[in-house]
Amino acid sequence: MGLLDLLRPRKAAPAPAAKSELFDDEFQRKLEMLALVSRRVFSGRQRAERRSKKKGSGVEFADHRDYVPGDDIRSVDWNVYHRFGRLLVRLYEEEEDLSIYFLLDCSASMGFAGSQKFDQARRLVASLAYVGLANLDRVTVLAMTEGTLERLPTTRGKGRIFTVFRFLSGLLPGGTTDLAESLRAFAAQHKRRGLAVLVSDFYDPAGFEHGINVLRYEGFEPYVIHLVDRREAEPELDGDVLVVDCETGDEREVTVTPGVLARLGSAYDRYLGDIERYCTQKRVPYLAADVTVPFDEIVLRALRRGGFLH
């Protein structure tokens, strides 16, 4: 019996979906490990390794951390720089509980051709949600597709993790991607501002910037987790084919040659670079989540890098 089993509500209805292959025992064991790691982070007062966005009164100094490009230059501790020659930013503890919104892209491209992006995304959301719940943050999970939202009501406490599992297990990829429209609806429905973790492959024909900007303009703190499947840039194709977009049905006749494949790889790399560069410029935390990397490694990277936990 794992630690999570102790947290399972005794009188609650059995949750068969929670024992799906996606969130199997192995996954749950890793989740417990992540919870321990996060607790150690808290006890070491390193919880504020992410750059703070909090300003004004009621905010108490907590720690320093290394400066990273995109940090507000006003938060740099110039005294430390004067004495030690290192660029450190001051961190503050927040006094109020945090609302964490997990915005999961459920468009067809996330589940394209047996891609592992959707599974990876759900595992990441579950993991980070568990960390948030363990920190007694208010966690809300929303599934976005074709400009609409499917919502798991806000919850808190570790014991609610199985509700999150069930919700995530019941999701299926499909439809088109319209991040801006979905996030506008999200912002309208959620007046309480907080951390908005956007989990997507950002295959939005309208452009990836719009969705991120909606979060920024509406006062949320966007946190971008970009699902990356390198195989999409290296398809095993040759000769004359008709490429069809899996979401929009858009068609294009192509004669695939090694040269075309090389240019496709370059275009893919440029697209990834554009998203990361944009996030950096706008001081939005960005994390590329490759489907070939184990989810727990990505979560640990997120925890260590900061920006997710206060």
Add this chain to the structure above:
Amino acid sequence: MTLAGLPLAWLVGIGAGAAAVTVLLYILKLRRRPVAVAFAPLWHRVLGDRDASRLFSKLRRWLSLALQLLLVLLLCLALGDPRPSHELGSGRHLVLLIDASASMQATDEKPTRLDAAKNVARKLVRGLGGSDRALVVAMGAVPVPLSTMSDEATELLAAVDRVHAADTRADLGRALELASDALHGLPNGEVVVLSDGVLTPPEPPPDLGGAALRFAPVGKSGKNLAITAFSVRRYPLDKSRLEVMTELANLDSERAEVELSLFGDGAIIDSERLVIEPGARLSRFFPDVGGARHALEARLRYADGRADALPADDRAYALVPERRRAKVLVVTPGNTYLEAALLLDEYLDVTDLKPSQYPPRGAFDATIFDGVAPPPADASGGLVYLNPPAEGGPVKLGKTITGFGFDTWDKKSPLLRFIAPGDVQVATGHALDPSPGDKIVGASDDGPILVAGNRSGRPFVVLGFDPRQSDLVLRPAWPLFVLNAIDSFSESDTSYVSAYRTGEVWRVPVPPGAREAELTAPDGSTHAVPVEDGRAVTFGDHAGFYRLTSGSDATRVVTEFAANLSDLDESRILPHKTLTVASRQAAAPAVGSGGVRREVWLWLLAAVLLLSVVEWITYHRRVTV
């Protein structure tokens, strides 16, 4: 330029149809394999660069279409077989007479003279102009055309390859007649003789019309030894013993020391060294030869081991005459002289029968009817009638004659071998009235008295008088006559068995009733030969041992015989550098530029091939797509 192939109207139709199909196929969009991708805008970005050069892409596609149409055009032109106008109608018509006689097997040209002649023929074929046509003829004992009058180099070269030398002489006269017939009515005719010149001038010379006579000589040396005759016989009075006769010739200008070897059934049984003067012929007898039961072979070579130029006449073949017990039926009321004559040959199995007991059971090689002529039984063999009655005999009886003898007789007839019947006196008998086809072997002034012939495939001999009414029975000629008659029927006579000579029509005796026979050549090949008048008829062109199988399964008979070149003229292989026919000396042939064909369609096809390769490469390298 004139079209020698399909007419222009056809070409336009074919070209328009092919071009229409090509354009249609080009216009029809290729149904591409649909492939789902996660994010099509990425592909749009990749192909955006190409969109920028869409005009150039379109131009490349049009270039590809133009290339296809050009291929169609070139193929249509090739079908038209375009030729320069000045070439049409002025083409030559050549008849290539390639000597395939025995002398062309000479090895003074490497590997043989025939191969040298064939090389010259190939050069001539490859040098043919676009309007030239040629006919290839193998000039052996019978000229054989091996191709049509064609301008197809492939066909002509294949025909040249099919020319093989035979162990015969070449018949130049018949070959020229064939060439004359082939060139009849054709302009610019040329007869090209490719030979060593060892040819017999035709008499009378054929009329070649306006055709030019050309001669391409081959051959370098005339150094040759030859076996010009080779035969074996049994001694007439002791048929268990053999005698072999050979005749050798030295056709070199120097005295030759030679070694003559005799092989019996594959093993050497005698060998001796001889000296032959230049240009001389030498006969050599091997008396009382032992060690051979079936086949004999003579081999000739220089004593020092050198080889002469023509191996074909250095070997000769013969079969030992079969010596089997002949079965003879004598139907007679009683004839002591006849019985005595038959006792002289121990190899005769004689059955005496009274006329009233005829016919008996069994098969016989010969039947002697003495004073009677009953209807002969099926297996009677050859028939000898002595003083037959007026009815029943194969020959009608003429008037009765008295006091006569043999005033004339056929000295070459095997019936009278070793016999001089001129002083035979006969008291009384009948003149014979032979039918057309019968042969009068002996006759008195009053009419024929000894006739031979054939009735329904069965040979017969008729003597027009009773031997006892003459002094013939008191002479040695009597038993010789009886044995000669029997031997002629049983094919085991005592003459020198000269092998058949190549280059002639062979008539090999087969058992009565056989309608077809199968001949197995020395190289093992078999073919059916027809039977006419009791003999299988075939044309022999190779030396060696032959097997002739005749009769049905129950009565199958295998006859073996040998064949030799035995042609002194063909063995004189000194090549001639000129050829003169009817006081007209042949000129050298005009050899064109070998290996270069001047047909335009070939170049058109080459262009099509080249363009196809370019199209293939550009397509697969995605240059034109």
